[in-house]
Amino acid sequence: MRATKMLGWSEVTPKADFLNRRQLIASAAAAGLAGVAWPAQAKIAAQPSRYSTDAPPNSFDDITGYNNFYEFGWDKSDPRKHAGALTIDPWSIEIGGLVERPGTYPLDDILKPVTLEERIYRFRCVEAWGMVVPWIGFELGALLNRVGVAPSAKYVAFETLHRPEEMPGQRASGIDWPYVEGLRLDEAMHPLTILATGLYGEEMPKQNGAPIRLVVPWKYGFKSIKSIVKITLTESEPVTTWKSLQPREYGFYANVNPEVDHPRWSQASERRIGGGLFAKREPTLMFNGYAEEVAGLYAGMDLAKFY
Ligand SMILES: Nc1nc2c(c(=O)[nH]1)N[C@H]1C(S)=C(S)[C@@H](COP(=O)(O)O)O[C@H]1N2
Ligand SMILES: [Mo]
Numbered sequence: 542m543r544a545t546k547m548l549g550w551s552e553v554t555p556k557a558d559f560l561n562r563r564q565l566i567a568s569a570a571a572a573g574l575a576g577v578a579w580p581a582q583a584k585i586a587a588q589p590s591r592y593s594t595d596a597p598p599n600s601f602d603d604i605t606g607y608n609n610f611y612e613f614g615w616d617k618s619d620p621r622k623h624a625g626a627l628t629i630d631p632w633s634i635e636i637g638g639l640v641e642r643p644g645t646y647p648l649d650d651i652l653k654p655v656t657l658e659e660r661i662y663r664f665r666c667v668e669a670w671g672m673v674v675p676w677i678g679f680e681l682g683a684l685l686n687r688v689g690v691a692p693s694a695k696y697v698a699f700e701t702l703h704r705p706e707e708m709p710g711q712r713a714s715g716i717d718w719p720y721v722e723g724l725r726l727d728e729a730m731h732p733l734t735i736l737a738t739g740l741y742g743e744e745m746p747k748q749n750g751a752p753i754r755l756v757v758p759w760k761y762g763f764k765s766i767k768s769i770v771k772i773t774l775t776e777s778e779p780v781t782t783w784k785s786l787q788p789r790e791y792g793f794y795a796n797v798n799p800e801v802d803h804p805r806w807s808q809a810s811e812r813r814i815g816g817g818l819f820a821k822r823e824p825t826l827m828f829n830g831y832a833e834e835v836a837g838l839y840a841g842m843d844l845a846k847f848y
Contacts, residue, residue: 588658589659590658590659590660590661592660592662592732592733592834593659593660593661593662593675594661594662594663594673594830596661596663596673597673598661598673598674598675598741599672599673599674599813599814599815600815601740601741603672603814603815604672604674604740604741604746604749605621605746605748605749606618606621607672607814608620608621608748608749609666609762609763610624610710610748610749610750610767611710611715611716611720612701612702612708612709612710612711612718612720612767612768613708613709613710613748614709614710615710615715619710620747620748621748623709624746624747624748624751625747626707627702627704627707627708627747627751627768628704628707629747629751629752629768630752631647631648632647632648632752632753632770633645633646633647633648633770634646634648634651634753634769634770634771634772635770635771635772636684636688636771636772636773637771637772637773637774638694638698638773638774638775639690639691639693639694639774639775639776640685640688640689640690640691640694640774641688641689641690641691642687642688642689643688644688646688648752648753651684651753652738654683654687655679655683655684656679657677657678657679657738657739658677658678658679659675659676659677659742660675660676660677660678660735660737660756661673661674661675661676662674662676662733662756662758663758663826663829663830663831664756664758664762664765664829665761665762665797665811665825665829666761666762666763667761667762667763667791667795667803667808669803669806669807669808669810669811669812669825670811670812670813670814671811671812671813671814671823671825671829672813672814672815674740674756675740675741675742676735676737676739676740676756677737677738677739677740677742678735678736678737678738678739678756679735679736679738680732680734680735680736681697681729681730681734681735681736681755682729682730682731682732682734684736684772685697685729685730685774690726690774691774693776694726694774694775694776695725695726695775695776695777696723696724696725696726696774696775696776696777696778696779697723697724697725697726697729697772697773697774697775697779698721698722698723698771698772698773698774698775698779698780699721699722699723699724699755699766699769699771699772700719700720700721700766700769700770700771700772700773701719701720701721701766701767701768701769701770702719702768702769702770703718703719703770705718716782716786717782717785717786719770720766720767720782721766721779721780721781721782722755722763722764722765722766722779722781722782723775723778723779723780723781723793724757724764725778725838726774727838728757728835728838731834731835731838732834733757733758733759733831733834733835734755734756734757735755735756736753736754736755736756736769737750737753737754737755737756738752738753749767750765750766750767750768750769751768752768753768753769754766754767754768754769755767755769758829758831759796759797759828759829759830759831759832759834759835760794760795760796760797760829761791761795761796761797763782763783763791763795764795778793781793783795789804790803790804790805792847792848793847794839794844794847794848795848796828796835796839796844796848797825797826797827797828797829798825798827798828798844798848799824799825799826799827800827800844800845801844801845801848808825809824809825810822810823810824810825811823811824811825
């Protein structure tokens with residue numbers, strides 16, 4: 542399966558491989574197909590998305606072996622080593638704040654009505670490296686619409702699981718746990734913004750933020766918070782982990798921008814993971830290549846000031 546990635550693997554992957562069991566069960570139940578054999582659910586498997594890039598995805602090994610997930614350590618190899626201990630079932634997300642139907646929603650309930658699809662996205666870390674990842678997920682906006690966003694809501698805050706017994710990094714100091722992130726409401730409602738529950742046709746690997754994580758492809762990777770347990774709609778800009786740690790270096794917006802350097806390094810170019818030691822750096826693209834879709838969200842804003 543992984544060898545077919547250059548071809549757009551969703552077209553050639555056997556359907557039975559495509560969605561993980563929990564997703565399947567949720568989707569089948571929603572479609573009234575519980576107990577029906579596989580072919581009846583074919584329409585649930587994603588067609589190639591118009592939002593997917595043509596760029597070839599990184600290997601499964603790159604995507605699952607070179608990670609930032611500080612709950613499991615500071616080295617890029619730590620999450621793959623330590624995340625296996627994380628319990629992801631049962632899982633629920635507490636959704637509250639300025640919403641019409643607040644509550645603690647079991648993950649299966651959240652997945653029931655959604656159509657999962659593949660989104661092959663460019664992914665750019667603030668550390669000036671990039672990858673291409675074939676995520677599986679659904680638009681965050683679909684979930685927000687389902688719980689009902691109150692008219693006064695302007696931002697969405699996200700929180701990662703806090704469970705030091707299973708997350709050794711949370712037993713160390715450095716970050717004020719739990720990891721928190723946020724988006725402006727219009728960013729959260731943008732169709733490119735997804736909640737991802739898998740990648741490469743498999744259930745989300747734990748080191749990548751199982752069972753459900755945010756993916757915002759035009760922003761630096763730290764915005765794409767993993768292993769989400771809480772979503773809160775707010776009126777004012779929520780506190781975010783990296784901004785509160787180093788406000789001069791990491792802003793709330795964190796839009797990928799080759800013209801606004803990090804105080805300690807250039808953001809004009811990036812290293813593609815998996816390209817090998819001598820690969821040429823690639824130019825970084827405005828909004829990570831998604832300017833056509835998202836530049837309008839920031840019309841009239843000074844992107845050097847709101848970094
Ligand atoms: N909870 C949590 N979410 C997180 C992080 C983290 O340490 N903890 N790291 C962020 C950073 S800096 C990046 S680059 C991406 C990495 O995602 P990946 O490991 O799937 O490539 O996750 C982001 N989400
Ligand atoms: Mo990152």
